[in-house]
Amino acid sequence: MSLLLKKLVTPLVMLAWATYYFIQVSGQNPQSQYLIRPVYFAIVGIFVVIAYNEYKQIHRDSVSNAKPVMDLQAVWGELKNNHVAIFIAGTGLYLLLMPYLGYILATVVYLFAGFTVLRVHRHTAVILAPALAAAVYVVFKVLLSVPLPTGLFGI
């Protein structure tokens, strides 16, 4: 059951949002539901088919004993070394800090941290991070007049 739920996380998240949206639109003018109503019901129908297919697949795998049971320690190890998770979380933090630190400072810290995670030589990272941040700043702020966030320090 847990394996089935794990496999259905992606469509479940999507279905949850679709349901919220459908409920919200249901209270509105019928004309604004012309497309949304049939599309929502089609999504629900396809979700049922996907769930059935996944269930069948898991059942088939369990009969042939194809998949070993997941080891929690292995999962933790995978998560620790998962650069994707680190980068997504790091980019989220970068975006949260940017209004306070300003574009330049936040970008230098982000790039330096990113290079460090990917084991770029420290001296190279120290030179590359501010150089790249400055280059992008010149292109966007100076040449394209994009008002990049300045933060509490005014830079």
Place this chain on the structure above:
Amino acid sequence: MEHFFSGFAIILQPHYLMFMVAGVCLGTILGFLPGLNAATGIALMLPLTYGMQPLDALVFLMSIYTGGLFSGGVTAILINTPGSNANIATTLDGYPMHRKGETERALGLALFSSVIGGLIGTTCLLLIAGPMANLALKFGPAEMFMVAFFGLTVVGSLSDDVIKSLFSGLMGVLLGTVGVNSMGIVRGTMGSMYLLEGVPLIPALIGFLALPAIYDLLKGGGDKHDLGDTKVSLRKLLSGCKEVLRHPIQAVVCSLIGVIVGIMPAAGASVAGILCYNQSKQWSKHPEKFGTGIPEGIIPCETANNASEGGALATMFVLGIPGSNATAMMLGAVVLMGWTPGPRMFSQYSDIIYTVFSSLFIQQLVMFATGIGLCLLGAKLAKISTKYLVPCIIMFTVVGAFAGRYTLFDPILMLGCSLLGWIMKKNNYPAMPLVLGLMLGGIADAELMRVFQSFDSFWEIFTRPIVLVLAIISVMSVVMPIIMKARRNKHTA
């Protein structure tokens, strides 16, 4: 057509030539970098086009696309890794040729095949776009709704898992209807004023299409590729180019197949390349030699994928349906310019669009000139480790998403979309149908409302021949792959 000829006078001005050289060089260089392709290149360069005139922006982005399509073949030859799916078949004979010590020959073949494919594709684009647009101008709300529906079903059916593709596409349609609709009703914004105009296209495109591909680069931890001996001599490169002329029929036929495949929404360059490789093998007197490093194995994929650009651009400009990730990005750029994708776009901006077609011819020549130079550098560029690229690219996409509306909401949304896109990719849910749904959802919704206003009942639209034909093709494009898959499973069981 007069716009096309006068377009040459415009496009040959130094200003546009500079855009073309810069775009083709950028596209080629980005294509050389491991894991990057034309679509990523366009996504990265989109922010630079925000302040540009529509013609400047389109010429620049098209040039990146042209350069990126060719350079994907270079990495396929040098490191057995296609720069994009469009160049998969090039690895089959290109890499063995490189291992035999005939690197220059393979690169020359790929370059000149790309140029020939591009020229034939552009000629076909010029010939078919006008008649297609004239037909499309007769479209009313019923036909427009069905075109949007057709685009979605075709995308769904071209993926490995039809059911998951449809699920993804329908989710995209719902996302596409978020915001204020044509009656002024606010839907699904969750109270955010940033979503009133709908889900912003550029952050969503970068998030769903470009960033998951960048995250995949992190898996290798920044490995370098072993390229072996890759010294490239100009003389041998040019003799490789000349060799394409010894296979004129193969080059022309594969280009024409490429154009036809390119017209089909979402089929694009990758299907064209593989299809033409297989056809060439079947038609060859020596099919057993394919895969050992022969010119006949490089020409089909490289001509077809570049020629398919012409077909895909016709569908994009005339019907407003993107044929690939790269054309989806380009359509995003078109929306940013304030253009509304669809049949009327072509007639409204025909002068600009025909000038862009003129530029495509020049771009092929620019690609040939710069391609020769960049082939000499290609080996060095392909060696750049991804550990230097990933943080820079992510930072650049953040700034690019911000620069559209000067709000941090957009990069945050982009990051959310990238997370969803990456999870979808891991679970075999294709992102392209979702993106297409996002683009077509709003159009389909508005046109459906007009259908209900114009007709007594919805079913009445099927009395119109174009609607009926599109409906039949749409149903077939969903049902046929399911039947064929079931048949395949039955045979293998």
